[in-house]
Amino acid sequence: EAGVTQFPSHSVIEKGQTVTLRCDPISGHDNLYWYRRVMGKEIKFLLHFVKESKQDESGMPNNRFLAERTGGTYSTLKVQPAELEDSGVYFCASHNDGSYEQYFGPGTRLTVT
Amino acid sequence: AQSVTQPDIHITVSEGASLELRCNYSYGATPYLFWYVQSPGQGLQLLLKYFSGDTLVQGIKGFEAEFKRSQSSFNLRKPSVHWSDAAEYFCAVGYTGFQKLVFGTGTRLLVSP
Numbered sequence: 001e002a003g004v005t006q007f008p009s010h011s012v013i014e015k016g017q018t019v020t021l022r023c024d025p026i027s028g029h030d031n032l033y034w035y036r037r038v039m040g041k042e043i044k045f046l047l048h049f050v051k052e053s054k055q056d057e058s059g060m061p062n063n064r065f066l067a068e069r070t071g072g073t074y075s076t077l078k079v080q081p082a083e084l085e086d087s088g089v090y091f092c093a094s095h096n097d098g099s100y101e102q103y104f105g106p107g108t109r110l111t112v113t
Numbered sequence: 114a115q116s117v118t119q120p121d122i123h124i125t126v127s128e129g130a131s132l133e134l135r136c137n138y139s140y141g142a143t144p145y146l147f148w149y150v151q152s153p154g155q156g157l158q159l160l161l162k163y164f165s166g167d168t169l170v171q172g173i174k175g176f177e178a179e180f181k182r183s184q185s186s187f188n189l190r191k192p193s194v195h196w197s198d199a200a201e202y203f204c205a206v207g208y209t210g211f212q213k214l215v216f217g218t219g220t221r222l223l224v225s226p
Contacts, residue, residue: 042117
């Protein structure tokens with residue numbers, strides 16, 4: 001069984017540009033999460049999808065961040081326009097209904113210069 | 114707000130020595146507790162979890178953790194550290210009804226020869 005995959009693994013963009021991160025959860029996992037770790041800080045929750053619906057987006061920093069999960073499979077997280085403070089590692093995780101065990105992807109390291 | 118504290122940012126342990134990584138959480142009810150490990154260039158891997166029952170839980174790679182309700186702690190232990198254990202370790206907490214995880218800031222383990 002394939003694990004959670006994320007693309008790209010690294011992205012370097014300039015302030016003001018747009019970046020789109022992609023996450024493919026484990027097949028059959030309805031629950032999908034985005035987290036972010038800013039350097040030296042804790043991993044922080046951004047939002048939670050159940051299938052294609054946003055269950056909880058309380059961790060989204062501002063309206064420059066847009067997450068989608070069309071069709072309830074893969075998800076994208078777009079940052080537009082990117083700011084320096086958006087730099088960090090963005091993790092995606094997924095799990096089955098009824099399970100609290102989240103499986104994490106390798107993360108996307110975003111650097112905004 | 115829920116929080117997780119990992120008081121040690123860095124720990125250096127000699128190979129073959131024992132290890133204990135500390136984790137404290139803030140919440141009144143019994144949480145779901147997790148330890149994740151991130152090796153260089155890798156994603157987050159679940160080491161072990163506590164949901165209920167026996168307060169001493171065994172995980173992969175020879176790790177164990179003990180839930181102590183009176184101390185709101187879930188410390189991670191290993192009797193004999195191997196060089197391959199060098200990584201960053203994250204304690205995380207989830208709560209019934211709140212499926213997102215709250216993470217500590219992580220502890221980076223260095224293993225000396």
